[in-house]
Amino acid sequence: MRSARWVFLLVAMLLTVRSAQAQLSGSGIPGFFGMKSGSQAPPGAYVSYIFLDYDTTKIIGQDGREFSFQQGQIGFDGHAPGFIAVTNQKIFGANYGVLAYIPITNLAIDAPRAGLTRSSTFGASDLYVQPINLGWHKKQADIITWYGLYAPTGRYNPGANDNRGMGMWSHELALGSTYFFNEKKSLHASALGTLEFHSKKKDSDVQVGNILMIQGGVGPTLMQILDVGMTYYAQWKLSDDSGLGLPALVDGRLGKNHNYGLGPEIALVLPLKKDLSQLAIFNFRYIWDVGTQLDTQGNTLLFSMTFKFR
Numbered sequence: 545m546r547s548a549r550w551v552f553l554l555v556a557m558l559l560t561v562r563s564a565q566a567q568l569s570g571s572g573i574p575g576f577f578g579m580k581s582g583s584q585a586p587p588g589a590y591v592s593y594i595f596l597d598y599d600t601t602k603i604i605g606q607d608g609r610e611f612s613f614q615q616g617q618i619g620f621d622g623h624a625p626g627f628i629a630v631t632n633q634k635i636f637g638a639n640y641g642v643l644a645y646i647p648i649t650n651l652a653i654d655a656p657r658a659g660l661t662r663s664s665t666f667g668a669s670d671l672y673v674q675p676i677n678l679g680w681h682k683k684q685a686d687i688i689t690w691y692g693l694y695a696p697t698g699r700y701n702p703g704a705n706d707n708r709g710m711g712m713w714s715h716e717l718a719l720g721s722t723y724f725f726n727e728k729k730s731l732h733a734s735a736l737g738t739l740e741f742h743s744k745k746k747d748s749d750v751q752v753g754n755i756l757m758i759q760g761g762v763g764p765t766l767m768q769i770l771d772v773g774m775t776y777y778a779q780w781k782l783s784d785d786s787g788l789g790l791p792a793l794v795d796g797r798l799g800k801n802h803n804y805g806l807g808p809e810i811a812l813v814l815p816l817k818k819d820l821s822q823l824a825i826f827n828f829r830y831i832w833d834v835g836t837q838l839d840t841q842g843n844t845l846l847f848s849m850t851f852k853f854r
Contacts, residue, residue, distance in 0.1 A: 568785045569654055571740065579775060582686055594626070629641060641679065684723065684727070694710070696746060722734040733760070751786050753783035760776060762774055775809040776804075777803075807844075811825070813825050826848070826850075
């Protein structure tokens, strides 16, 4: 389900307790792209809504030790309305598209610190836009690339426990592909790589290190409208966090954090008109964090609705 996996949103989570060590979060959400992550949506205009819930009770240290949160379970909820447009205009043989999402969240955590709890109030987080999105469609493979920008529009104060944004500009370069194993395109596997790099945070010298993430999925398409399969992600910090204002628990001497995740995904495409000019697209994904080092380990639930109206 192609259009529903272009999304940003919200903020990556990174929480901890005083007895543990961890590192700073980037702006991207691990596991936000799954099956057919290397495919661009067909030409048209789309409106989308995404809901994300992340829950965690522990952080995994460098040596594999688990540290529980003093507050018990900590979570994060996010909502993101968005608009997607894919045109018939060609650039280097690819369809040109754009998108924008305005995430609304109840928590944005950029650094590990104690005393954080899930809030019942929500606020606008950092705006995400893709001014350049290019998609190629070959006989047995799709290819996609884009430039994305996270703008620091959400409320941010260094060290605050009620931030809604990350307080930094984040730039994202992406390249991915979906491969179809037969001419009917009923069995597919995908991989999408994103490289994220950042400015210094507002009112501080803190800068998050560069982050590489690979996301995708594999599975069959049933009855031409239903995708059922497994989704995965792998995330690595490529360079150290820096700055005089780093929280005491962010210790680069311990190495760089990494995360892996795996879980089921279901995507359903319902034609609203026979000519496919209008579609309703529903996507459900549940991911368990595994193989974590120097980061929180938890579960992510993602649900999205996308409607093509032109």
